[in-house]
Amino acid sequence: xWHRKILGWVILLILVLAVQGLAQKGLKxxxxxxxxxxxxxxxxxxxxxxxxxxxxxxxxxGSWCGIxxxxxxxxxxxxxxxSVLSVALxxxxxxxxxxxxxxxxFELPTVVDxxxxxxxxxxxxxxxxLFFVDxxxxxxxxxxxxxxxxxxxxxxxxxxxx
Numbered sequence: 059x060w061h062r063k064i065l066g067w068v069i070l071l072i073l074v075l076a077v078q079g080l081a082q083k084g085l086k087x088x089x090x091x092x093x094x095x096x097x098x099x100x101x102x103x104x105x106x107x108x109x110x111x112x113x114x115x116x117x118x119x120g121s122w123c124g125i126x127x128x129x130x131x132x133x134x135x136x137x138x139x140x141s142v143l144s145v146a147l148x149x150x151x152x153x154x155x156x157x158x159x160x161x162x163x164f165e166l167p168t169v170v171d172x173x174x175x176x177x178x179x180x181x182x183x184x185x186x187x188l189f190f191v192d193x194x195x196x197x198x199x200x201x202x203x204x205x206x207x208x209x210x211x212x213x214x215x216x217x218x219x220x
Contacts, residue, residue, distance in 0.1 A: 088198070091116065091191045092179040094145065096169040099156040104169045107195065111141040113217035114191040115210065117166070118182050121149040121158045125204050126186045130164040132207035137166045140214050144168045147177050147185055188213070192220035 094116070095105045107114065117133055119126035136142060144166040146155045152170045159168065171177055180189060190199040190213045198217045201209070 088196065090195050091189065091197050094143070094169055094176050094179075096145070096171050096176055097152050099152050099159070099168050099170070101152045107143075107191070110143060112191060112193040112195065113141065113214055113220075115140065115142045115214055115217075116180075116189040116191060117142060117144045118147050118171075118177055118180070118185050118187040118189075119144060119149075120147045120185045121155065123185050127162070129186055129204065130162055132210065134163070134165050136207065136210055136214070142166050145171050145176055147171050147182070148174055190214060190217040192217045194220070196220070 091107055091114075093106050095103070098104045107116075115136070119129075133142060133144070146168055149155050149158065149170070150172060155168065155170050159165065169176065177187075180187070184202060186205070187200065187202045188205055188210065189197050190201075192198045198220050199213050201213065205213075
């Protein structure tokens with residue numbers, strides 16, 4: 059009986075890894091992080107990544123994404139200790155995104171990507187997507203889907219070593 063349970067878990071793990079592999083197909087990695095241009099939550103233009111401290115986590119999310127919502131607390135906490143830039147994908151104008159974030163207690167520097175051009179430049183097809191950028195501005199790792207606080211911290215640590 060326990061063999062069936064183990065087999066079930068193995069099959070589930072294989073399916074999860076396959077879906078994650080497909081979701082990560084086409085995502086930029088081992089290249090210099092593309093510049094990001096958009097509006098901040100206060101409606102001002104944001105351009106570039108050079109002024110942001112490295113290592114850097116670039117977090118693509120959507121207000122309509124349930125998995126993203128479940129990660130917001132962890133990312134807010136990590137953002138107090140590390141350099142994190144969030145990119146709100148297809149979530150409305152800066153005022154709408156700002157209102158959503160305030161209501162959720164989600165506090166990170168954020169660029170609004172309502173037309174999806176920033177996400178497209180990174181190869182993002184779904185959210186959440188996390189890009190871990192090293193001190194030289196090179197994307198070292200990418201992960202999609204739910205990622206634990208520990209997983210995020212370890213990847214940031216690894217990007218800091220590069």
